[in-house]
Amino acid sequence: MLFVTHVVPVNEPGQPRLDREAVWEGLVMKANNALPFVPAMSECEVVERHGDSSFDRAIRIQGDPYRERITLEAPHRVVFTRLSGPILGTIANEIEGDGDDMQLRFSFALVIAGTPGNSQGEEDYAKNMTGMYIAALEGTLDAMRRIAVDNAA
Incomplete structure (x- = not known):
């Protein structure tokens, strides 16, 4: 199993300032349609809603299809659970x-299906995946900042 965590500052010098509400709204937008936020994703469609704070979506990342359950834990966390x-x-x-x-x-x-835990294959994949997800995190902040600038205009 791969465990990775990465933190980036939201309000860096020279960037549009975001408040907590703007960041939360950006995370909710990303959960509903990640295409403007995640460069490696080519498809994203909400396929089923489970009330106000949970839904399933079908996505495609680097050609691979997934189904995810999204749980919105307002106003601080969004959890994506891979179902398939x-x-x-x-x-x-x-x-x-x-x-x-x-x-x-x-x-x-x-x-990772078909890859033994603590193997070189898992380690190699983790390095690639970490880079991809850090790019997604940075893409998310960039999109939030663009939205903030557009809303201020």
Whole structure:
């Protein structure tokens, strides 16, 4: 099983300032349609809703299809639970802190089908996946900042 966590500051010098509400709204937008936020994703469609705070979506990442259950834990965390696909597990996007100290944490605990735990194959995949998810995290913040600039205009 792969365990990775990465944190990035939300309000970096020279970037549009985001408040907690804007970051939360961005995470909800990403959960509903990740295409503007996640460069490696080519398809994203909500396929079933389970009330106000949970839904399933069908996605495609690097050609592989997945189904995920999204749980919105307002106003601080979005959890993505992989229900089907070649990589199963849980991904979380969390808002930590506030104001200038606010951070966005990305964590995942995943199992790769057909790859033994603690193997070189798992380690190699983890390195590639970590880079891909860090790019998604940075893409998420970039999209949130673009939205903030557009809303301010």
